[in-house]
Amino acid sequence: MTDLTTLTLAEARDALKAKSFTAVELTDAYVAAMEKARVLNAYVAETPEMARDMAKASDARIAAGKAGPLEGLPLGIKDLYATKGVHTQACSHILDGFKPPYESTVSANLWADGAVMLGKLNMDEFAMGSSNETSHYGSVVNPWRRSGSDVNLVPGGSSGGSAAAVAARLCLGATATDTGGSIRQPAAFTGTAGIKPTYGRCSRWGLVAFASSLDQAGPIARDVRDAAILLKSMASVDPKDTTSVDIPVPDYEAAVGKSVKGLRIGIPKEYRLDGMPAEIDALWQKGIDILRDAGAEIVDISLPHTKYALPAYYIVAPAEASSNLARYDGVRYGLRVPGSDIIDMYENTRAAGFGAEVKRRILIGTYVLSAGYYDAYYLRAQKVRTLIKRDFELAYAAGVDAILTPATPSAAFGIGEKADADPVEMYLNDVFTVTVNMAGLPGLAVPAGLSAEGLPLGLQLIGRPFDEETLFTLGSAIEKAVGTFSPAQWW
Amino acid sequence: MNMAVRTPDPKKLIKGATGDWEVIIGLEVHAQVTSNAKLFSGASAVFGAEPNMHVSLVDAAMPGMLPVINEECVAQAIRTGLGLKAAINLYSVFDRKNYFYPDLPQGYQISQYKQPIVGEGKVLLDMPEGVVEIGIERLHLEQDAGKSIHDQHPTMSFVDLNRSGVALMEIVSKPDLRSSEEVKAYLAKLRTILRYLGTCDGNMEEGSMRADINVSVRKPGDPLGTRCEIKNVNSMRFAAQAVEFEARRQIGILEDGGKIDQETRLYDPGKGETRSMRSKEEAHDYRYFPDPDLLPLELDPVWVETLKAGLPELPDEKKARFVADYGITPYDAMVLTLERASADYYELVAKNRDGKAVANFMINELFGRLNKDGKGIEDSPVAPDQLGAIVDLIGDGTISGKIAKDLFEIVYTEGGDPKKLVEERGLKQVTDTGAIEKAVDEVIAANPDKAEQAKAKPTLSGWFVGQVMKATGGKANPQAVNDLVKRKLGIE
Numbered sequence: 001m002t003d004l005t006t007l008t009l010a011e012a013r014d015a016l017k018a019k020s021f022t023a024v025e026l027t028d029a030y031v032a033a034m035e036k037a038r039v040l041n042a043y044v045a046e047t048p049e050m051a052r053d054m055a056k057a058s059d060a061r062i063a064a065g066k067a068g069p070l071e072g073l074p075l076g077i078k079d080l081y082a083t084k085g086v087h088t089q090a091c092s093h094i095l096d097g098f099k100p101p102y103e104s105t106v107s108a109n110l111w112a113d114g115a116v117m118l119g120k121l122n123m124d125e126f127a128m129g130s131s132n133e134t135s136h137y138g139s140v141v142n143p144w145r146r147s148g149s150d151v152n153l154v155p156g157g158s159s160g161g162s163a164a165a166v167a168a169r170l171c172l173g174a175t176a177t178d179t180g181g182s183i184r185q186p187a188a189f190t191g192t193a194g195i196k197p198t199y200g201r202c203s204r205w206g207l208v209a210f211a212s213s214l215d216q217a218g219p220i221a222r223d224v225r226d227a228a229i230l231l232k233s234m235a236s237v238d239p240k241d242t243t244s245v246d247i248p249v250p251d252y253e254a255a256v257g258k259s260v261k262g263l264r265i266g267i268p269k270e271y272r273l274d275g276m277p278a279e280i281d282a283l284w285q286k287g288i289d290i291l292r293d294a295g296a297e298i299v300d301i302s303l304p305h306t307k308y309a310l311p312a313y314y315i316v317a318p319a320e321a322s323s324n325l326a327r328y329d330g331v332r333y334g335l336r337v338p339g340s341d342i343i344d345m346y347e348n349t350r351a352a353g354f355g356a357e358v359k360r361r362i363l364i365g366t367y368v369l370s371a372g373y374y375d376a377y378y379l380r381a382q383k384v385r386t387l388i389k390r391d392f393e394l395a396y397a398a399g400v401d402a403i404l405t406p407a408t409p410s411a412a413f414g415i416g417e418k419a420d421a422d423p424v425e426m427y428l429n430d431v432f433t434v435t436v437n438m439a440g441l442p443g444l445a446v447p448a449g450l451s452a453e454g455l456p457l458g459l460q461l462i463g464r465p466f467d468e469e470t471l472f473t474l475g476s477a478i479e480k481a482v483g484t485f486s487p488a489q490w491w
Numbered sequence: 492m493n494m495a496v497r498t499p500d501p502k503k504l505i506k507g508a509t510g511d512w513e514v515i516i517g518l519e520v521h522a523q524v525t526s527n528a529k530l531f532s533g534a535s536a537v538f539g540a541e542p543n544m545h546v547s548l549v550d551a552a553m554p555g556m557l558p559v560i561n562e563e564c565v566a567q568a569i570r571t572g573l574g575l576k577a578a579i580n581l582y583s584v585f586d587r588k589n590y591f592y593p594d595l596p597q598g599y600q601i602s603q604y605k606q607p608i609v610g611e612g613k614v615l616l617d618m619p620e621g622v623v624e625i626g627i628e629r630l631h632l633e634q635d636a637g638k639s640i641h642d643q644h645p646t647m648s649f650v651d652l653n654r655s656g657v658a659l660m661e662i663v664s665k666p667d668l669r670s671s672e673e674v675k676a677y678l679a680k681l682r683t684i685l686r687y688l689g690t691c692d693g694n695m696e697e698g699s700m701r702a703d704i705n706v707s708v709r710k711p712g713d714p715l716g717t718r719c720e721i722k723n724v725n726s727m728r729f730a731a732q733a734v735e736f737e738a739r740r741q742i743g744i745l746e747d748g749g750k751i752d753q754e755t756r757l758y759d760p761g762k763g764e765t766r767s768m769r770s771k772e773e774a775h776d777y778r779y780f781p782d783p784d785l786l787p788l789e790l791d792p793v794w795v796e797t798l799k800a801g802l803p804e805l806p807d808e809k810k811a812r813f814v815a816d817y818g819i820t821p822y823d824a825m826v827l828t829l830e831r832a833s834a835d836y837y838e839l840v841a842k843n844r845d846g847k848a849v850a851n852f853m854i855n856e857l858f859g860r861l862n863k864d865g866k867g868i869e870d871s872p873v874a875p876d877q878l879g880a881i882v883d884l885i886g887d888g889t890i891s892g893k894i895a896k897d898l899f900e901i902v903y904t905e906g907g908d909p910k911k912l913v914e915e916r917g918l919k920q921v922t923d924t925g926a927i928e929k930a931v932d933e934v935i936a937a938n939p940d941k942a943e944q945a946k947a948k949p950t951l952s953g954w955f956v957g958q959v960m961k962a963t964g965g966k967a968n969p970q971a972v973n974d975l976v977k978r979k980l981g982i983e
Contacts, residue, residue: 081555082554082555088554090554095554098554100553100555101548102548102553104555204557205555205556206555206556207555208554209554209555209784211783212782212783212784213783239559240557240559241557242557242558242559242560242784242785243557243784243786319780320780320783322589322778323587323589323598323599323778323780325598326591326597326598326599327552327554327596327597327598329591329593329598331593331596331650332551332552332596333553333554342593342648343591346591366778369589369778369779369780370776370778371776371778374778374779374780378780
């Protein structure tokens with residue numbers, strides 16, 4: 001039998017339906033692959049026994065003709081998702097030993113559709129980071145390496161474990177989350193497809209919160225079709241999350257491969273940055289050409305407030321985080337470092353429990369919400385947010401169906417390479433992606449080629465609210481032109 | 492800040508060494524919303540369970556949990572706003588008030604800071620000098636905290652999260668109150684309104700209603716002075732005592748040439764004094780910002796109208812109607828409408844009866860007796876139809892007012908049909924003139940000297956009436972006795 005892990009999620013689904021192999025066989029192939037790939041540090045908790053039990057149950061349902069849409073398909077789950085009775089720590093020391101008695105809505109949707117859980121995936125601590133280097137469990141190693149180099153690269157972040165596991169074929173697909181680019185940037189760094197859906201498309205219930213008004217769940221997958229299949233199962237309105245939206249979930253897979261003829265694609269001039277690497281510019285042009293050749297209409301647009309997005313994002317997100325992370329106080333769960341009194345216990349626990357990047361953002365957030373600074377920072381950032389949102393609304397109102405931009409300003413960089421750099425340099429990784437979170441729009445990262453050094457590069461498609469279908473259509477058109485990309489196995 | 496607009500009332504000023512002082516008081520009352528579930532979770536909001544039995548994942552702030560607004564709590568806040576004649580804000584926002592405390596699991600309280608659900612309204616107080624209007628600044632919804640218990644273990648504190656997340660209404664008055672009496676009257680009136688509406692049980696002992704009291708003093712006509720806030724006062728009596736003490740404390744400082752530090756204070760009922768809790772410098776920076784987990788609360792005006800249509804008659808309206816319909820005094824009407832149950836009781840009895848007579852009997856006899864036993868009207872052993880029967884028996888002359896008191900006591904303690912009791916126990920008023928005449932004759936015959944004096948001094952006839960009543964065991968019709976005595980003595 002060929003290596004089952006080379007199949008895409010759609011292929012594996014069809015093969016299981018055709019009874020070419022069993023869900024248990026498929027799961028075993030992944031469990032074996034995970035064991036061999038521990039050097040990548042993609043998983044922080046493996047659940048092989050649970051996976052086999054779930055796979056057995058899937059085989060029984062397949063035999064009984066009661067297979068769900070994801071029946072028997074092994075997935076990895078980002079550690080930010082609450083999984084009942086299983087390690088859920090947002091890769092933070094402060095949640096040591098935390099195993100929730102509840103299951104997040106999104107993962108519960110996946111299990112209800114028959115999917116199999118392989119384990120929990122590494123990530124930046126509390127999803128704060130763009131390189132997966134802030135995880136309490138150590139860096140994730142990108143399965144991609146520069147041509148002829150054995151330097152370990154970052155997979156991007158915060159969903160670095162998800163992206164690396166998908167690229168290295170350690171799961172058929174993975175859940176991820178995106179607050180400022182945490183799905184799209186790692187997808188671009190690993191040659192995978194990742195979509196951050198419209199804010200409210202997926203329930204946030206059971207996701208460890210980072211910045212509530214920006215956080216969205218989404219999948220990272222081998223290709224655009226797989227991402228479409230996964231999002232269909234993940235998305236739902238949820239009475240337990242009143243920011244989730246009650247709009248029917250369409251059949252996203254049906255949008256894959258549809259013609260792009262007549263679609264108007266906006267190219268925002270503000271995304272052409274000073275000092276942007278030539279190959280990123282070239283990649284962008286390649287994407288434009290592909291879509292034009294496929295029959296789409298290319299129009300230049302302006303999103304004038306783009307340059308304010310990153311600074312505003314780094315006010316809004318830390319502000320919300322500083323409050324969301326107040327609950328990690330050592331009183332009820334996770335880490336507790338004793339102290340002489342309650343204040344001392346709080347300080348000891350939070351000093352030991354949070355990493356440097358999380359502390360930095362809590363400090364920034366606390367500062368911008370403080371009396372006397374609120375108006376100058378938080379309130380102003382919210383106004384900027386409104387303007388950014390309006391930029392997009394005006395573009396869409398003028399007849400643009402989607403917007404094409406680069407996903408990242410560079411390819412993956414080396415682990416530790418930016419350790420001594422100004423934190424802002426790391427934040428610049430999100431320069432193309434944060435606008436989408438600020439505006440609550442859907443954004444798809446799709447691989448579009450390799451850099452001169454042989455590393456994957458991605459493009460980003462930004463859509464109208466709840467129009468993920470157009471993104472899947474456009475993404476699949478780019479994919480059809482450039483193909484998919486897999487790293488050479490060195491581990 | 493609202494400028495206080497009331498004209499200083501000399502009777503309410505406090506005399507100091509340097510002249511009269513005016514006390515300016517504003518209250519923030521925290522009223523627990525009557526609801527089955529908490530403000531943002533499905534856990535029970537009922538008081539008195541074992542510790543931590545009413546705690547949902549949301550209340551314990553487990554990772555990834557999200558608040559979901561409880562529609563009934565919103566309805567209760569709107570009803571309360573309408574009862575306070577206040578503006579209902581169709582758009583309001585929930586904010587986070589951030590601070591660390593072990594009984595605050597989220598690390599923030601969800602409250603409404605800049606855009607509350609209810610705006611300006613008013614409460615009318617029945618004071619001896621007349622009706623005083625107290626402005627309401629706002630009402631907002633917020634979560635209660637849990638409870639820290641420090642006396643169960645030598646080195647540890649325990650936390651009970653049963654209250655964590657229970658809905659509170661914070662009702663903020665304008666600085667319109669001017670005396671401890673007004674503070675008591677305000678709290679009592681507010682409680683009456685809340686109980687009428689069924690939006691808060693007003694039970695201060697159980698903590699369902701607590702007050703933060705802002706007190707400052709000034710010379711009449713001066714701008715507002717620096718205020719101190721007395722936190723968490725849980726009885727009307729303590730509230731009045733705290734205001735009295737705090738006003739005099741501030742006057743003392745100012746008259747000694749000192750200045751008032753803006754601070755938060757606690758009232759110690761044992762010592763009868765307020766003590767500093769924290770100064771302005773130590774005040775928390777709560778870092779309020781809109782809760783991103785909750786969308787702004789947008790109300791359908793039709794729903795608000797539906798809630799308005801469903802409101803019960805409120806105490807002020809009921810009082811006015813009682814005065815108009817039953818011809819009773821405003822004071823009696825106020826007393827009868829303090830509790831909705833009393834007002835309902837009164838109306839059951841007063842229907843087709845003399846409203847005044849019923850009011851008198853209820854206030855003097857029934858309320859007096861219930862008070863003596865520490866009972867509420869709901870626990871009255873005398874039902875409205877029984878009380879009505881007693882009033883009827885007085886009205887048709889079957890029994891005298893005095894006998895009625897005895898009869899009431901029998902009905903109160905033993906129960907029974909008042910009409911039958913009158914028959915069985917021979918309580919009927921004697922209206923048989925023959926029998927009364929006989930008694931009158933006997934008394935006059937036994938007291939010939941007094942009878943002579945009475946002819947010259949007719950007021951003495953009252954003594955004879957008393958003697959005859961005594962002789963007949965109080966059962967004689969007093970009017971008939973009076974007439975006969977006068978006729979027999981020849982002093983008509």
